[in-house]
Amino acid sequence: MGDYVTNSQSEQNRWLTCFAPQPQATARLFCFPYAGGGARAFQTWAGALAPTLEVWGVQLPGRESRWREPPFTRIDAMSRGVAAALRPYSNKPFALYGHSMGAKLCFEVARQLRREGAPQPAHLSVSGCPAPQLPSKEPPSYTLPEAEFLDRLRKLNGTPREVLENPELMGLLSPVLRADFEAVDTYMFTPEPPLDLPIAAYGGLQDEEAACEQLEAWREHTSAGFVLRMLPGDHFFLHSNQHLFLHALTRDLLRTPGLYPRRAPAGEADTAVRGAQ
Numbered sequence: 070m071g072d073y074v075t076n077s078q079s080e081q082n083r084w085l086t087c088f089a090p091q092p093q094a095t096a097r098l099f100c101f102p103y104a105g106g107g108a109r110a111f112q113t114w115a116g117a118l119a120p121t122l123e124v125w126g127v128q129l130p131g132r133e134s135r136w137r138e139p140p141f142t143r144i145d146a147m148s149r150g151v152a153a154a155l156r157p158y159s160n161k162p163f164a165l166y167g168h169s170m171g172a173k174l175c176f177e178v179a180r181q182l183r184r185e186g187a188p189q190p191a192h193l194s195v196s197g198c199p200a201p202q203l204p205s206k207e208p209p210s211y212t213l214p215e216a217e218f219l220d221r222l223r224k225l226n227g228t229p230r231e232v233l234e235n236p237e238l239m240g241l242l243s244p245v246l247r248a249d250f251e252a253v254d255t256y257m258f259t260p261e262p263p264l265d266l267p268i269a270a271y272g273g274l275q276d277e278e279a280a281c282e283q284l285e286a287w288r289e290h291t292s293a294g295f296v297l298r299m300l301p302g303d304h305f306f307l308h309s310n311q312h313l314f315l316h317a318l319t320r321d322l323l324r325t326p327g328l329y330p331r332r333a334p335a336g337e338a339d340t341a342v343r344g345a346q
Contacts, residue, residue: 083135084154086126089115094123096191096328097163099155101171101178102126103197103305104249105228105242107133117315119323125158127151127171131245140248144170144256148177152185159188162328166318168307169278170253172198176290179264189266191327193291194318196271197279197304200286201258207278211251215243222246225278225304267294269321271314273306274299296321 085099086108098118100111108126115124129147131140141147155163155178167175172195179190199205210221219239222228228242268291270284281299288295298317302309322328 082154084128084151085158086128086134087115087123088112088126089124091115091120091123093120095121095161096322097123097125097158097161098322099125099127099158099163099165099175101151101165101167101175102129103169103171104253105132105246106168106171109133113311114315117311118319121329122319122322123161127174129249131248140245142248142251142255144174144177144252147174147252148181151178152181152187155182156187162191163188164192164194164322164325164328165190166194167196167198169197169304170249172196173201173253173256176201179266180261183264189264192267192269192322192325193264194269194271194321195284195287196307196314197273197276199279199283200289201256202260202289203283203286205254209250209254211247211254218243218247263290263292265291265293266327267291267296267321267325269296269298269318271307271317272297272299273302273304275301275303276306278304 088108088111098114100108100114102108102110108128111124111126118124128135129141130138141150151174165175165179167173175193176195179193182189210218213221223230268287270287272279272281272284281297284299285297287297298321300306300310300313300317307314
């Protein structure tokens with residue numbers, strides 16, 4: 070279903086969006102959306118993080134500027150497309166962040182870049198997602214009847230009620246959501262050596278989708294340091310507690326030697342999040 074990847078420059082540009090270019094930035098952060106989400110989920114981050122960090126959103130087919138394209142249904146196909154798009158932008162140190170589906174996707178992108186011998190990210194941040202080697206506790210969602218599928222979305226608490234109750238909007242959104250859920254439900258983890266880069270995992274204390282012990286298992290995928298941070302909120306704590314989350318994320322990024330030539334002083338890290346309240 071549309072899982073064909075080209076390597077043209079125009080194709081690469083479609084995969085990535087930078088809402089606020091910052092030529093003076095010394096590093097880049099590429100952000101991978103959750104199921105049904107697009108690059109705009111991270112639009113406000115560009116004005117909230119440290120000015121030394123340029124924020125990019127990953128734009129997957131089937132949404133926003135790519136709404137005419139059929140959505141992908143396999144994470145391995147997505148990861149190849151994003152990896153190819155990232156390579157021209159690896160002339161600066163960069164980090165990857167992903168939430169829920171985006172966490173698995175950015176993890177696979179990091180491994181795809183390693184397989185290709187391409188420049189590696191200096192840091193990997195994941196949130197709201199059990200470690201990829203763990204079997205899912207939920208039955209497949211993408212084949213559920215519409216009423217049950219809507220109940221599943223309500224449980225996740227990431228789709229506004231007015232959208233869920235609008236048949237026309239759901240008629241547009243449901244195919245993309247189902248495709249993304251299919252990508253997650255059909256994901257097959259393949260063991261590889263741990264990544265030689267730090268990993269930070271973040272979770273919501275009330276998130277039933279990704280419990281603390283499931284996030285802790287991400288530790289197995291790094292040989293360069295791991296940190297786990299649990300924050301107030303449910304599965305979408307990154308929105309409901311955005312300021313607190315961005316503060317934690319920025320502190321961890323500023324303390325990554327591969328992103329910055331020096332460790333950020335405590336005062337700099339504490340004041341790195343700007344205007345996100």
